[in-house]
Amino acid sequence: MFSPSFIQRILNVIPHNETYISQIKGLIIRHSDRPFSYEGIIQEPSICIVLTGEREVQLGDQCYQFNSQHYMFCPVNVPMCGEIKQATVNDPFLVMSLKIDIPMVQKILWGQTTLPISKNESKDGFGKWKLDQNLGQAFERLLLLHENPKDIDFLAPLVQQEIYYRLLTGEQGQKLKQMASIDSNTHKIARATEYLRQHLQEIVMIETLAALCGMSISSFHSHFKKITTMSPLQYQKSLRLMEAKRLIVQENRLASEAAFQVGYESASQFSREYKRKFGCCPKDEVKLRGKIIETRTL
Known part of the structure:
Protein backbone atom coordinates (compact mmCIF):
# COMPACT_ATOMS: atom_id res chain seq x y z
CA MET A 1 0.00 0.00 0.00
CA PHE A 2 2.75 2.46 0.94
CA SER A 3 5.63 3.09 -1.46
CA PRO A 4 9.29 2.57 -0.43
CA SER A 5 9.95 6.28 -1.07
CA PHE A 6 7.17 7.32 1.33
CA ILE A 7 8.43 4.92 4.02
CA GLN A 8 11.96 6.30 3.64
CA ARG A 9 10.70 9.88 4.03
CA ILE A 10 8.98 8.93 7.28
CA LEU A 11 12.06 7.07 8.53
CA ASN A 12 14.10 10.22 7.90
CA VAL A 13 12.01 12.35 10.29
CA ILE A 14 11.11 10.06 13.22
CA PRO A 15 13.22 8.51 16.00
CA HIS A 16 14.16 4.86 15.53
CA ASN A 17 13.54 1.99 17.95
CA GLU A 18 11.15 3.87 20.16
CA THR A 19 7.58 5.03 20.48
CA TYR A 20 7.33 8.57 19.14
CA ILE A 21 4.59 10.86 20.43
CA SER A 22 3.96 13.23 17.55
CA GLN A 23 3.21 16.94 17.69
CA ILE A 24 0.02 15.99 15.84
CA LYS A 25 -2.71 15.56 18.44
CA GLY A 26 -3.50 11.90 19.18
CA LEU A 27 -0.83 10.47 16.84
CA ILE A 28 1.77 7.93 17.95
CA ILE A 29 4.36 6.21 15.73
CA ARG A 30 6.32 3.09 16.70
CA HIS A 31 9.50 2.01 14.89
CA SER A 32 11.55 -1.11 15.54
CA ASP A 33 14.33 -2.85 13.62
CA ARG A 34 14.07 -5.98 15.74
CA PRO A 35 11.21 -8.28 16.85
CA PHE A 36 9.35 -7.43 20.05
CA SER A 37 6.21 -8.29 21.96
CA TYR A 38 3.69 -5.92 23.45
CA GLU A 39 1.85 -6.92 26.58
CA GLY A 40 -0.24 -5.22 29.18
CA ILE A 41 -1.53 -2.37 27.00
CA ILE A 42 -4.92 -0.73 26.86
CA GLN A 43 -5.70 0.28 23.31
CA GLU A 44 -7.74 3.47 23.39
CA PRO A 45 -10.39 4.20 20.75
CA SER A 46 -8.19 4.60 17.71
CA ILE A 47 -7.25 3.76 14.14
CA CYS A 48 -3.99 1.85 13.72
CA ILE A 49 -2.14 1.26 10.45
CA VAL A 50 0.92 -0.90 9.92
CA LEU A 51 3.03 1.08 7.44
CA THR A 52 5.60 -1.64 6.89
CA GLY A 53 5.99 -5.12 8.36
CA GLU A 54 3.37 -7.28 10.06
CA ARG A 55 1.68 -7.15 13.45
CA GLU A 56 -0.14 -9.88 15.38
CA VAL A 57 -2.87 -8.72 17.76
CA GLN A 58 -4.38 -10.90 20.47
CA LEU A 59 -7.75 -9.65 21.68
CA GLY A 60 -9.55 -11.96 24.07
CA ASP A 61 -9.66 -15.35 22.35
CA GLN A 62 -9.24 -13.85 18.88
CA CYS A 63 -5.97 -13.41 16.98
CA TYR A 64 -5.64 -10.93 14.09
CA GLN A 65 -2.84 -10.36 11.57
CA PHE A 66 -2.26 -6.86 10.20
CA ASN A 67 -0.09 -5.49 7.42
CA SER A 68 -0.32 -2.36 5.26
CA GLN A 69 -3.37 -3.68 3.36
CA HIS A 70 -5.74 -3.31 6.32
CA TYR A 71 -6.19 -0.99 9.26
CA MET A 72 -7.32 -1.72 12.79
CA PHE A 73 -10.35 0.09 14.16
CA CYS A 74 -10.81 0.05 17.93
CA PRO A 75 -14.05 1.74 19.15
CA VAL A 76 -13.58 1.33 22.93
CA ASN A 77 -10.77 0.82 25.44
CA VAL A 78 -9.62 -2.79 25.07
CA PRO A 79 -6.79 -4.72 26.76
CA MET A 80 -4.64 -6.46 24.18
CA CYS A 81 -1.27 -8.03 23.54
CA GLY A 82 0.61 -9.31 20.55
CA GLU A 83 3.90 -9.72 18.76
CA ILE A 84 6.08 -8.43 15.95
CA LYS A 85 7.86 -11.54 14.76
CA GLN A 86 10.04 -10.08 12.02
CA ALA A 87 11.88 -6.75 11.82
CA THR A 88 15.40 -5.83 10.69
CA VAL A 89 17.44 -2.68 10.04
CA ASN A 90 16.79 -2.99 6.30
CA ASP A 91 13.17 -4.05 6.72
CA PRO A 92 11.87 -2.44 9.92
CA PHE A 93 8.44 -2.55 11.52
CA LEU A 94 6.57 0.75 11.46
CA VAL A 95 3.06 1.40 12.78
CA MET A 96 0.99 4.49 13.50
CA SER A 97 -1.98 4.97 15.81
CA LEU A 98 -4.40 7.90 15.68
CA LYS A 99 -6.66 8.35 18.71
CA ILE A 100 -10.18 9.06 17.49
CA ASP A 101 -11.27 12.63 18.20
CA ILE A 102 -14.98 12.15 18.94
CA PRO A 103 -15.85 15.90 19.06
CA MET A 104 -14.29 16.33 15.60
CA VAL A 105 -16.28 13.37 14.26
CA GLN A 106 -19.49 14.76 15.78
CA LYS A 107 -18.83 18.17 14.22
CA ILE A 108 -18.53 16.55 10.77
CA LEU A 109 -21.75 14.58 11.30
CA TRP A 110 -23.67 17.67 12.44
CA GLY A 111 -22.52 19.57 9.36
CA GLN A 112 -23.24 16.80 6.86
CA THR A 113 -26.93 15.90 6.57
CA THR A 114 -26.00 13.22 4.01
CA LEU A 115 -24.35 11.12 6.74
CA PRO A 116 -27.29 9.76 8.78
CA ILE A 117 -26.68 7.33 11.63
CA SER A 118 -28.40 4.01 11.09
CA LYS A 119 -30.54 2.60 13.89
CA ASN A 120 -29.35 -0.88 12.96
CA GLU A 121 -25.99 -1.19 14.69
CA SER A 122 -23.28 -3.55 13.50
CA LYS A 123 -22.83 -6.78 15.41
CA ASP A 124 -19.18 -6.25 16.31
CA GLY A 125 -16.98 -3.37 17.41
CA PHE A 126 -13.31 -4.08 16.86
CA GLY A 127 -12.63 -4.22 13.14
CA LYS A 128 -10.09 -5.22 10.51
CA TRP A 129 -10.93 -3.12 7.48
CA LYS A 130 -9.38 -2.87 4.03
CA LEU A 131 -7.34 0.31 3.58
CA ASP A 132 -8.51 2.02 0.39
CA GLN A 133 -6.38 4.37 -1.69
CA ASN A 134 -8.11 7.65 -0.72
CA LEU A 135 -7.85 6.95 2.99
CA GLY A 136 -4.26 5.76 2.66
CA GLN A 137 -3.27 8.93 0.81
CA ALA A 138 -4.88 11.10 3.50
CA PHE A 139 -2.83 9.34 6.17
CA GLU A 140 0.30 9.82 4.03
CA ARG A 141 -0.33 13.58 3.94
CA LEU A 142 -0.81 13.63 7.70
CA LEU A 143 2.43 11.74 8.37
CA LEU A 144 4.47 13.80 5.90
CA LEU A 145 3.65 16.96 7.88
CA HIS A 146 6.56 15.85 10.10
CA GLU A 147 8.88 17.03 7.32
CA ASN A 148 7.69 20.60 8.01
CA PRO A 149 6.67 20.74 11.70
CA LYS A 150 5.73 24.43 11.43
CA ASP A 151 2.78 23.38 9.24
CA ILE A 152 1.35 20.93 11.77
CA ASP A 153 -0.77 23.30 13.88
CA PHE A 154 -2.67 24.64 10.87
CA LEU A 155 -2.75 21.70 8.45
CA ALA A 156 -3.03 18.64 10.73
CA PRO A 157 -6.65 19.36 11.85
CA LEU A 158 -7.66 19.83 8.20
CA VAL A 159 -6.13 16.50 7.15
CA GLN A 160 -7.65 14.77 10.19
CA GLN A 161 -11.08 16.06 9.18
CA GLU A 162 -10.57 14.55 5.74
CA ILE A 163 -9.55 11.24 7.35
CA TYR A 164 -12.73 11.14 9.44
CA TYR A 165 -14.83 12.13 6.44
CA ARG A 166 -13.27 9.29 4.39
CA LEU A 167 -13.99 6.87 7.23
CA LEU A 168 -17.57 8.07 7.69
CA THR A 169 -18.36 7.77 3.99
CA GLY A 170 -16.57 4.43 3.62
CA GLU A 171 -17.96 0.93 3.66
CA GLN A 172 -17.72 0.63 7.45
CA GLY A 173 -18.66 4.22 8.27
CA GLN A 174 -21.59 3.24 10.49
CA LYS A 175 -19.19 1.97 13.17
CA LEU A 176 -17.54 5.38 13.51
CA LYS A 177 -20.95 7.05 13.48
CA GLN A 178 -22.03 4.78 16.34
CA MET A 179 -19.00 5.86 18.38
CA ALA A 180 -20.05 9.49 18.01
CA SER A 181 -23.74 8.89 18.81
CA ILE A 182 -24.48 9.13 22.55
CA ASP A 183 -27.53 6.88 22.09
CA SER A 184 -25.65 4.03 20.41
CA SER A 231 -17.38 -10.69 29.00
CA PRO A 232 -17.33 -7.87 31.59
CA LEU A 233 -15.61 -10.23 34.08
CA GLN A 234 -12.94 -11.26 31.56
CA TYR A 235 -12.43 -7.62 30.62
CA GLN A 236 -11.92 -6.48 34.21
CA LYS A 237 -9.56 -9.40 34.89
CA SER A 238 -7.47 -8.48 31.83
CA LEU A 239 -7.32 -4.85 32.94
CA ARG A 240 -6.17 -5.84 36.41
CA LEU A 241 -3.52 -8.31 35.24
CA MET A 242 -2.11 -5.92 32.64
CA GLU A 243 -1.85 -3.11 35.17
CA ALA A 244 -0.19 -5.52 37.63
CA LYS A 245 2.35 -6.48 34.96
CA ARG A 246 3.11 -2.81 34.34
CA LEU A 247 3.64 -2.21 38.05
CA ILE A 248 5.98 -5.20 38.36
CA VAL A 249 7.96 -4.68 35.15
CA GLN A 250 8.12 -0.89 34.94
CA GLU A 251 7.88 0.21 38.56
CA ASN A 252 9.68 -2.75 40.14
CA ARG A 253 6.83 -3.42 42.56
CA LEU A 254 6.67 -6.65 44.53
CA ALA A 255 4.07 -9.12 43.30
CA SER A 256 2.11 -8.76 46.52
CA GLU A 257 2.03 -4.97 46.18
CA ALA A 258 0.88 -5.14 42.57
CA ALA A 259 -1.81 -7.70 43.40
CA PHE A 260 -3.23 -5.55 46.18
CA GLN A 261 -3.10 -2.38 44.09
CA VAL A 262 -5.23 -3.88 41.31
CA GLY A 263 -7.81 -5.37 43.64
CA TYR A 264 -6.70 -8.95 44.35
CA GLU A 265 -7.14 -10.15 47.94
CA SER A 266 -5.71 -13.64 47.38
CA ALA A 267 -2.03 -13.86 46.43
CA SER A 268 -2.41 -17.44 45.23
CA GLN A 269 -5.34 -16.57 42.97
CA PHE A 270 -3.38 -13.63 41.57
CA SER A 271 -0.36 -15.83 40.87
CA ARG A 272 -2.49 -18.50 39.13
CA GLU A 273 -4.32 -16.03 36.92
CA TYR A 274 -1.14 -14.10 36.14
CA LYS A 275 0.66 -17.24 35.02
CA ARG A 276 -2.32 -18.35 32.96
CA LYS A 277 -2.33 -15.03 31.09
CA PHE A 278 1.39 -14.27 30.75
CA GLY A 279 3.01 -17.71 30.98
CA CYS A 280 5.12 -17.04 34.06
CA CYS A 281 4.61 -16.37 37.76
CA PRO A 282 4.73 -12.74 38.96
CA LYS A 283 7.87 -13.41 41.02
CA ASP A 284 9.68 -14.56 37.86
CA GLU A 285 9.02 -11.32 35.98
CA VAL A 286 12.19 -9.75 37.33
CA LYS A 287 14.16 -12.39 35.42
CA LEU A 288 12.42 -11.37 32.21
CA ARG A 289 12.96 -7.62 32.45
CA GLY A 290 15.66 -7.79 29.82
CA LYS A 291 13.11 -8.98 27.24
CA ILE A 292 11.85 -6.33 24.82
CA ILE A 293 8.30 -5.58 25.90
CA GLU A 294 6.23 -2.76 24.53
CA THR A 295 3.81 -1.41 27.13
CA ARG A 296 2.68 1.85 25.54
CA THR A 297 -0.68 1.95 23.81
CA LEU A 298 -0.36 1.61 20.04
Missing part, protein backbone atom coordinates in the same frame (compact mmCIF):
# COMPACT_ATOMS: atom_id res chain seq x y z
CA ASN A 185 -24.69 0.78 22.12
CA THR A 186 -21.05 1.37 21.17
CA HIS A 187 -21.02 4.72 22.97
CA LYS A 188 -22.72 3.21 26.02
CA ILE A 189 -20.27 0.29 26.24
CA ALA A 190 -17.38 2.74 25.89
CA ARG A 191 -18.73 4.43 29.01
CA ALA A 192 -18.71 1.09 30.85
CA THR A 193 -15.13 0.25 29.82
CA GLU A 194 -13.95 3.65 31.04
CA TYR A 195 -15.77 3.11 34.34
CA LEU A 196 -14.02 -0.25 34.81
CA ARG A 197 -10.68 1.37 34.04
CA GLN A 198 -11.24 4.08 36.62
CA HIS A 199 -12.46 1.63 39.32
CA LEU A 200 -9.82 -1.04 38.85
CA GLN A 201 -9.47 -1.96 42.54
CA GLU A 202 -13.17 -2.13 43.28
CA ILE A 203 -15.67 -4.96 43.02
CA VAL A 204 -17.97 -3.70 40.29
CA MET A 205 -21.36 -5.35 39.98
CA ILE A 206 -22.72 -5.99 36.50
CA GLU A 207 -25.98 -4.36 37.67
CA THR A 208 -24.02 -1.12 38.18
CA LEU A 209 -22.56 -1.23 34.68
CA ALA A 210 -25.90 -2.11 33.09
CA ALA A 211 -27.58 0.79 34.89
CA LEU A 212 -24.78 3.12 33.78
CA CYS A 213 -25.52 2.15 30.18
CA GLY A 214 -29.29 2.23 30.59
CA MET A 215 -29.60 -1.44 29.60
CA SER A 216 -30.99 -4.62 31.07
CA ILE A 217 -28.37 -7.00 32.45
CA SER A 218 -28.80 -9.50 29.60
CA SER A 219 -28.68 -6.80 26.92
CA PHE A 220 -25.61 -5.17 28.49
CA HIS A 221 -23.75 -8.48 28.73
CA SER A 222 -24.55 -9.29 25.09
CA HIS A 223 -23.50 -5.90 23.69
CA PHE A 224 -20.38 -5.74 25.89
CA LYS A 225 -19.11 -9.07 24.55
CA LYS A 226 -19.90 -8.20 20.93
CA ILE A 227 -18.00 -4.93 21.10
CA THR A 228 -15.01 -5.93 23.26
CA THR A 229 -14.91 -9.70 22.42
CA MET A 230 -14.87 -10.35 26.20
Whole structure:
Protein backbone atom coordinates (compact mmCIF):
# COMPACT_ATOMS: atom_id res chain seq x y z
CA MET A 1 0.00 0.00 0.00
CA PHE A 2 2.75 2.46 0.94
CA SER A 3 5.63 3.09 -1.46
CA PRO A 4 9.29 2.57 -0.43
CA SER A 5 9.95 6.28 -1.07
CA PHE A 6 7.17 7.32 1.33
CA ILE A 7 8.43 4.92 4.02
CA GLN A 8 11.96 6.30 3.64
CA ARG A 9 10.70 9.88 4.03
CA ILE A 10 8.98 8.93 7.28
CA LEU A 11 12.06 7.07 8.53
CA ASN A 12 14.10 10.22 7.90
CA VAL A 13 12.01 12.35 10.29
CA ILE A 14 11.11 10.06 13.22
CA PRO A 15 13.22 8.51 16.00
CA HIS A 16 14.16 4.86 15.53
CA ASN A 17 13.54 1.99 17.95
CA GLU A 18 11.15 3.87 20.16
CA THR A 19 7.58 5.03 20.48
CA TYR A 20 7.33 8.57 19.14
CA ILE A 21 4.59 10.86 20.43
CA SER A 22 3.96 13.23 17.55
CA GLN A 23 3.21 16.94 17.69
CA ILE A 24 0.02 15.99 15.84
CA LYS A 25 -2.71 15.56 18.44
CA GLY A 26 -3.50 11.90 19.18
CA LEU A 27 -0.83 10.47 16.84
CA ILE A 28 1.77 7.93 17.95
CA ILE A 29 4.36 6.21 15.73
CA ARG A 30 6.32 3.09 16.70
CA HIS A 31 9.50 2.01 14.89
CA SER A 32 11.55 -1.11 15.54
CA ASP A 33 14.33 -2.85 13.62
CA ARG A 34 14.07 -5.98 15.74
CA PRO A 35 11.21 -8.28 16.85
CA PHE A 36 9.35 -7.43 20.05
CA SER A 37 6.21 -8.29 21.96
CA TYR A 38 3.69 -5.92 23.45
CA GLU A 39 1.85 -6.92 26.58
CA GLY A 40 -0.24 -5.22 29.18
CA ILE A 41 -1.53 -2.37 27.00
CA ILE A 42 -4.92 -0.73 26.86
CA GLN A 43 -5.70 0.28 23.31
CA GLU A 44 -7.74 3.47 23.39
CA PRO A 45 -10.39 4.20 20.75
CA SER A 46 -8.19 4.60 17.71
CA ILE A 47 -7.25 3.76 14.14
CA CYS A 48 -3.99 1.85 13.72
CA ILE A 49 -2.14 1.26 10.45
CA VAL A 50 0.92 -0.90 9.92
CA LEU A 51 3.03 1.08 7.44
CA THR A 52 5.60 -1.64 6.89
CA GLY A 53 5.99 -5.12 8.36
CA GLU A 54 3.37 -7.28 10.06
CA ARG A 55 1.68 -7.15 13.45
CA GLU A 56 -0.14 -9.88 15.38
CA VAL A 57 -2.87 -8.72 17.76
CA GLN A 58 -4.38 -10.90 20.47
CA LEU A 59 -7.75 -9.65 21.68
CA GLY A 60 -9.55 -11.96 24.07
CA ASP A 61 -9.66 -15.35 22.35
CA GLN A 62 -9.24 -13.85 18.88
CA CYS A 63 -5.97 -13.41 16.98
CA TYR A 64 -5.64 -10.93 14.09
CA GLN A 65 -2.84 -10.36 11.57
CA PHE A 66 -2.26 -6.86 10.20
CA ASN A 67 -0.09 -5.49 7.42
CA SER A 68 -0.32 -2.36 5.26
CA GLN A 69 -3.37 -3.68 3.36
CA HIS A 70 -5.74 -3.31 6.32
CA TYR A 71 -6.19 -0.99 9.26
CA MET A 72 -7.32 -1.72 12.79
CA PHE A 73 -10.35 0.09 14.16
CA CYS A 74 -10.81 0.05 17.93
CA PRO A 75 -14.05 1.74 19.15
CA VAL A 76 -13.58 1.33 22.93
CA ASN A 77 -10.77 0.82 25.44
CA VAL A 78 -9.62 -2.79 25.07
CA PRO A 79 -6.79 -4.72 26.76
CA MET A 80 -4.64 -6.46 24.18
CA CYS A 81 -1.27 -8.03 23.54
CA GLY A 82 0.61 -9.31 20.55
CA GLU A 83 3.90 -9.72 18.76
CA ILE A 84 6.08 -8.43 15.95
CA LYS A 85 7.86 -11.54 14.76
CA GLN A 86 10.04 -10.08 12.02
CA ALA A 87 11.88 -6.75 11.82
CA THR A 88 15.40 -5.83 10.69
CA VAL A 89 17.44 -2.68 10.04
CA ASN A 90 16.79 -2.99 6.30
CA ASP A 91 13.17 -4.05 6.72
CA PRO A 92 11.87 -2.44 9.92
CA PHE A 93 8.44 -2.55 11.52
CA LEU A 94 6.57 0.75 11.46
CA VAL A 95 3.06 1.40 12.78
CA MET A 96 0.99 4.49 13.50
CA SER A 97 -1.98 4.97 15.81
CA LEU A 98 -4.40 7.90 15.68
CA LYS A 99 -6.66 8.35 18.71
CA ILE A 100 -10.18 9.06 17.49
CA ASP A 101 -11.27 12.63 18.20
CA ILE A 102 -14.98 12.15 18.94
CA PRO A 103 -15.85 15.90 19.06
CA MET A 104 -14.29 16.33 15.60
CA VAL A 105 -16.28 13.37 14.26
CA GLN A 106 -19.49 14.76 15.78
CA LYS A 107 -18.83 18.17 14.22
CA ILE A 108 -18.53 16.55 10.77
CA LEU A 109 -21.75 14.58 11.30
CA TRP A 110 -23.67 17.67 12.44
CA GLY A 111 -22.52 19.57 9.36
CA GLN A 112 -23.24 16.80 6.86
CA THR A 113 -26.93 15.90 6.57
CA THR A 114 -26.00 13.22 4.01
CA LEU A 115 -24.35 11.12 6.74
CA PRO A 116 -27.29 9.76 8.78
CA ILE A 117 -26.68 7.33 11.63
CA SER A 118 -28.40 4.01 11.09
CA LYS A 119 -30.54 2.60 13.89
CA ASN A 120 -29.35 -0.88 12.96
CA GLU A 121 -25.99 -1.19 14.69
CA SER A 122 -23.28 -3.55 13.50
CA LYS A 123 -22.83 -6.78 15.41
CA ASP A 124 -19.18 -6.25 16.31
CA GLY A 125 -16.98 -3.37 17.41
CA PHE A 126 -13.31 -4.08 16.86
CA GLY A 127 -12.63 -4.22 13.14
CA LYS A 128 -10.09 -5.22 10.51
CA TRP A 129 -10.93 -3.12 7.48
CA LYS A 130 -9.38 -2.87 4.03
CA LEU A 131 -7.34 0.31 3.58
CA ASP A 132 -8.51 2.02 0.39
CA GLN A 133 -6.38 4.37 -1.69
CA ASN A 134 -8.11 7.65 -0.72
CA LEU A 135 -7.85 6.95 2.99
CA GLY A 136 -4.26 5.76 2.66
CA GLN A 137 -3.27 8.93 0.81
CA ALA A 138 -4.88 11.10 3.50
CA PHE A 139 -2.83 9.34 6.17
CA GLU A 140 0.30 9.82 4.03
CA ARG A 141 -0.33 13.58 3.94
CA LEU A 142 -0.81 13.63 7.70
CA LEU A 143 2.43 11.74 8.37
CA LEU A 144 4.47 13.80 5.90
CA LEU A 145 3.65 16.96 7.88
CA HIS A 146 6.56 15.85 10.10
CA GLU A 147 8.88 17.03 7.32
CA ASN A 148 7.69 20.60 8.01
CA PRO A 149 6.67 20.74 11.70
CA LYS A 150 5.73 24.43 11.43
CA ASP A 151 2.78 23.38 9.24
CA ILE A 152 1.35 20.93 11.77
CA ASP A 153 -0.77 23.30 13.88
CA PHE A 154 -2.67 24.64 10.87
CA LEU A 155 -2.75 21.70 8.45
CA ALA A 156 -3.03 18.64 10.73
CA PRO A 157 -6.65 19.36 11.85
CA LEU A 158 -7.66 19.83 8.20
CA VAL A 159 -6.13 16.50 7.15
CA GLN A 160 -7.65 14.77 10.19
CA GLN A 161 -11.08 16.06 9.18
CA GLU A 162 -10.57 14.55 5.74
CA ILE A 163 -9.55 11.24 7.35
CA TYR A 164 -12.73 11.14 9.44
CA TYR A 165 -14.83 12.13 6.44
CA ARG A 166 -13.27 9.29 4.39
CA LEU A 167 -13.99 6.87 7.23
CA LEU A 168 -17.57 8.07 7.69
CA THR A 169 -18.36 7.77 3.99
CA GLY A 170 -16.57 4.43 3.62
CA GLU A 171 -17.96 0.93 3.66
CA GLN A 172 -17.72 0.63 7.45
CA GLY A 173 -18.66 4.22 8.27
CA GLN A 174 -21.59 3.24 10.49
CA LYS A 175 -19.19 1.97 13.17
CA LEU A 176 -17.54 5.38 13.51
CA LYS A 177 -20.95 7.05 13.48
CA GLN A 178 -22.03 4.78 16.34
CA MET A 179 -19.00 5.86 18.38
CA ALA A 180 -20.05 9.49 18.01
CA SER A 181 -23.74 8.89 18.81
CA ILE A 182 -24.48 9.13 22.55
CA ASP A 183 -27.53 6.88 22.09
CA SER A 184 -25.65 4.03 20.41
CA ASN A 185 -24.69 0.78 22.12
CA THR A 186 -21.05 1.37 21.17
CA HIS A 187 -21.02 4.72 22.97
CA LYS A 188 -22.72 3.21 26.02
CA ILE A 189 -20.27 0.29 26.24
CA ALA A 190 -17.38 2.74 25.89
CA ARG A 191 -18.73 4.43 29.01
CA ALA A 192 -18.71 1.09 30.85
CA THR A 193 -15.13 0.25 29.82
CA GLU A 194 -13.95 3.65 31.04
CA TYR A 195 -15.77 3.11 34.34
CA LEU A 196 -14.02 -0.25 34.81
CA ARG A 197 -10.68 1.37 34.04
CA GLN A 198 -11.24 4.08 36.62
CA HIS A 199 -12.46 1.63 39.32
CA LEU A 200 -9.82 -1.04 38.85
CA GLN A 201 -9.47 -1.96 42.54
CA GLU A 202 -13.17 -2.13 43.28
CA ILE A 203 -15.67 -4.96 43.02
CA VAL A 204 -17.97 -3.70 40.29
CA MET A 205 -21.36 -5.35 39.98
CA ILE A 206 -22.72 -5.99 36.50
CA GLU A 207 -25.98 -4.36 37.67
CA THR A 208 -24.02 -1.12 38.18
CA LEU A 209 -22.56 -1.23 34.68
CA ALA A 210 -25.90 -2.11 33.09
CA ALA A 211 -27.58 0.79 34.89
CA LEU A 212 -24.78 3.12 33.78
CA CYS A 213 -25.52 2.15 30.18
CA GLY A 214 -29.29 2.23 30.59
CA MET A 215 -29.60 -1.44 29.60
CA SER A 216 -30.99 -4.62 31.07
CA ILE A 217 -28.37 -7.00 32.45
CA SER A 218 -28.80 -9.50 29.60
CA SER A 219 -28.68 -6.80 26.92
CA PHE A 220 -25.61 -5.17 28.49
CA HIS A 221 -23.75 -8.48 28.73
CA SER A 222 -24.55 -9.29 25.09
CA HIS A 223 -23.50 -5.90 23.69
CA PHE A 224 -20.38 -5.74 25.89
CA LYS A 225 -19.11 -9.07 24.55
CA LYS A 226 -19.90 -8.20 20.93
CA ILE A 227 -18.00 -4.93 21.10
CA THR A 228 -15.01 -5.93 23.26
CA THR A 229 -14.91 -9.70 22.42
CA MET A 230 -14.87 -10.35 26.20
CA SER A 231 -17.38 -10.69 29.00
CA PRO A 232 -17.33 -7.87 31.59
CA LEU A 233 -15.61 -10.23 34.08
CA GLN A 234 -12.94 -11.26 31.56
CA TYR A 235 -12.43 -7.62 30.62
CA GLN A 236 -11.92 -6.48 34.21
CA LYS A 237 -9.56 -9.40 34.89
CA SER A 238 -7.47 -8.48 31.83
CA LEU A 239 -7.32 -4.85 32.94
CA ARG A 240 -6.17 -5.84 36.41
CA LEU A 241 -3.52 -8.31 35.24
CA MET A 242 -2.11 -5.92 32.64
CA GLU A 243 -1.85 -3.11 35.17
CA ALA A 244 -0.19 -5.52 37.63
CA LYS A 245 2.35 -6.48 34.96
CA ARG A 246 3.11 -2.81 34.34
CA LEU A 247 3.64 -2.21 38.05
CA ILE A 248 5.98 -5.20 38.36
CA VAL A 249 7.96 -4.68 35.15
CA GLN A 250 8.12 -0.89 34.94
CA GLU A 251 7.88 0.21 38.56
CA ASN A 252 9.68 -2.75 40.14
CA ARG A 253 6.83 -3.42 42.56
CA LEU A 254 6.67 -6.65 44.53
CA ALA A 255 4.07 -9.12 43.30
CA SER A 256 2.11 -8.76 46.52
CA GLU A 257 2.03 -4.97 46.18
CA ALA A 258 0.88 -5.14 42.57
CA ALA A 259 -1.81 -7.70 43.40
CA PHE A 260 -3.23 -5.55 46.18
CA GLN A 261 -3.10 -2.38 44.09
CA VAL A 262 -5.23 -3.88 41.31
CA GLY A 263 -7.81 -5.37 43.64
CA TYR A 264 -6.70 -8.95 44.35
CA GLU A 265 -7.14 -10.15 47.94
CA SER A 266 -5.71 -13.64 47.38
CA ALA A 267 -2.03 -13.86 46.43
CA SER A 268 -2.41 -17.44 45.23
CA GLN A 269 -5.34 -16.57 42.97
CA PHE A 270 -3.38 -13.63 41.57
CA SER A 271 -0.36 -15.83 40.87
CA ARG A 272 -2.49 -18.50 39.13
CA GLU A 273 -4.32 -16.03 36.92
CA TYR A 274 -1.14 -14.10 36.14
CA LYS A 275 0.66 -17.24 35.02
CA ARG A 276 -2.32 -18.35 32.96
CA LYS A 277 -2.33 -15.03 31.09
CA PHE A 278 1.39 -14.27 30.75
CA GLY A 279 3.01 -17.71 30.98
CA CYS A 280 5.12 -17.04 34.06
CA CYS A 281 4.61 -16.37 37.76
CA PRO A 282 4.73 -12.74 38.96
CA LYS A 283 7.87 -13.41 41.02
CA ASP A 284 9.68 -14.56 37.86
CA GLU A 285 9.02 -11.32 35.98
CA VAL A 286 12.19 -9.75 37.33
CA LYS A 287 14.16 -12.39 35.42
CA LEU A 288 12.42 -11.37 32.21
CA ARG A 289 12.96 -7.62 32.45
CA GLY A 290 15.66 -7.79 29.82
CA LYS A 291 13.11 -8.98 27.24
CA ILE A 292 11.85 -6.33 24.82
CA ILE A 293 8.30 -5.58 25.90
CA GLU A 294 6.23 -2.76 24.53
CA THR A 295 3.81 -1.41 27.13
CA ARG A 296 2.68 1.85 25.54
CA THR A 297 -0.68 1.95 23.81
CA LEU A 298 -0.36 1.61 20.04
